[in-house]
Amino acid sequence: MARREDRRRPSAQVIPFRASRRRSRLPKAGRGSSRAGRRPVRWPGGWLWGSLVLAAVIVYGMLWFDVGLEELRGKARIVDGDTFWLEGRKIRLFGIDAPELRQVCWQADGTPWRCGRRARKRLAELLRQGEVRCHTLEQDRYGRDVARCEVEGEDISALLVREGLAVAYGYESPYRMEEWSARQAGRGLWAGTFERPEDFRRRKRRWN
Secondary structure, rough: HHHHHHHHHHHHHHHHHHHOOOHOOOOOOOOOHHHHHOOOOOOOOOOHHHHHHHHHHHHHHHHOOOOOOOEEEOEEEEEEEOOEEEEOOOEEEEOOOOOOOOEEEEOOOOOOOHHHHHHHHHHHHHHHHOEEEEEEEEEEEOEEEEEEEEEEEEHHHHHHHHHOOOOEOOOOOOOHHHHHHHHOOOHHHHHHOOOOOHHHHHHHHHHH
């Protein structure tokens, strides 16, 4: 009797065989099933990331193509190397930082020169060339309108940085190439040694 029971035991293993056969009927990717390719896997945060990327592209386009919040035109009145008055509004040039009026820089031979006043003088010369046109982008913490401005079709900020009388300022500044060009040619500030304007202001605040 024991031998007959042992012979019948293998028939009980048919159940897992049937289960595996049923599983094989499901469509599998890579075997020509049309259902497997209809619905690709999508991450739940896809729409969020797409919206953020689109917003970043729009903001960058506004900064690059001068699509600002407001346009100002007219004759400008100088304040310092990167600030002036236009239509009763105080304008701060976007993306650059010029030496402060009292700031002193040094030539290659160690001779000091008033780089802050030189930058102010050059900006005044540019503003006198014709009508100044600005597109405001935002307001800074001092209430000034930060704007991209041009005169006679030339970007004022780009000219100042290219001549070495200002440096690119802020991570979003589009004037890195102009700064690199001035540095390589040794123009303006880059002809000797100087302290970056933001460092100069920070040091002055510590003294006061």
